[in-house]
Amino acid sequence: MTENIERLLLIIEDDEAFARTLSRSFERRGYRVLVAHGQDEAAALLADHHPGYAVVDLKLKGNSSGLACVQLLHEHDPDMLIVVLTGFASIATAVEAIKLGAVQYLAKPSNTDDIEAAFGHVAGNTEVDITNRSTSIKTLEWERIHAVLAETDFNISEAARRLGLHRRTLARKLEKQRVK
Numbered sequence: 001m002t003e004n005i006e007r008l009l010l011i012i013e014d015d016e017a018f019a020r021t022l023s024r025s026f027e028r029r030g031y032r033v034l035v036a037h038g039q040d041e042a043a044a045l046l047a048d049h050h051p052g053y054a055v056v057d058l059k060l061k062g063n064s065s066g067l068a069c070v071q072l073l074h075e076h077d078p079d080m081l082i083v084v085l086t087g088f089a090s091i092a093t094a095v096e097a098i099k100l101g102a103v104q105y106l107a108k109p110s111n112t113d114d115i116e117a118a119f120g121h122v123a124g125n126t127e128v129d130i131t132n133r134s135t136s137i138k139t140l141e142w143e144r145i146h147a148v149l150a151e152t153d154f155n156i157s158e159a160a161r162r163l164g165l166h167r168r169t170l171a172r173k174l175e176k177q178r179v180k
Contacts, residue, residue: 010034010051012042012069013085014061022055025112038062039069046076053119056102058086058093065153067096074101083118085110088174090146145173 009031013019016037023033034049036042038060054073058066066084073082084097089107097105104118145163152158160170 008032008034008049008051009053009055010036010042010045010049010073011055012036012038012060012066013055013057014038015057022112022115029112029116039065039072042069043072046072050077052077052080054080054082055115056082056084058084058097059088059154067093067100067150068153070097070100070102081119083115085115088146088149090150091143092147093150096150141173145170 007030009026011019011022011026011033013022013035014037019035019037023035026033031053034045034051036045056066056069056073060066060069066086070082070084073080078101080101082102084094084102084105085108086093086105087108089105094105104121106114106118145159148159148162149156152162156170156174157167160167163170165173
């Protein structure tokens with residue numbers, strides 16, 4: 001089955017309500033939307049469909065990893081425009097997402113306008129402001145936590161062990177820093 005890649009969008013999101021809302025919003029903009037709730041569902045959809053666009057949640061339930069989904073999508077079609085959405089933004093996961101094939105990485109909350117703009121903003125921008133502000137200890141801690149979470153496929157118990165923290169301590173830190 002051959003699809004019109006220009007307007008076919010695959011959303012990989014485990015939050016069914018958010019996926020439904022995002023799907024409806026993109027449909028109103030003229031996209032045909034497919035929804036998968038994890039990597040296995042996405043792989044099954046890719047067998048019959050060829051989307052030109054994808055929106056991937058970074059942290060998925062179960063054994064699915066948003067980064068693994070980005071890799072799967074990029075291997076399926078290197079020209080697919082993939083945007084990663086996350087409530088747990090970090091430099092480490094942003095870098096990995098881009099290395100694996102995403103064109104943009106957006107922190108939640110992001111709306112349809114933000115995502116559609118990200119699809120259109122593929123090239124780098126040399127005009128981005130570079131701040132003179134040094135990185136705080138809290139930011140460094142946050143970055144290290146997310147680097148270890150990415151290494152462990154978001155397994156909180158294993159990440160806590162590697163960081164030398166109690167699991168509940170790590171869970172509390174993640175809940176405090178969550179971008180809503």
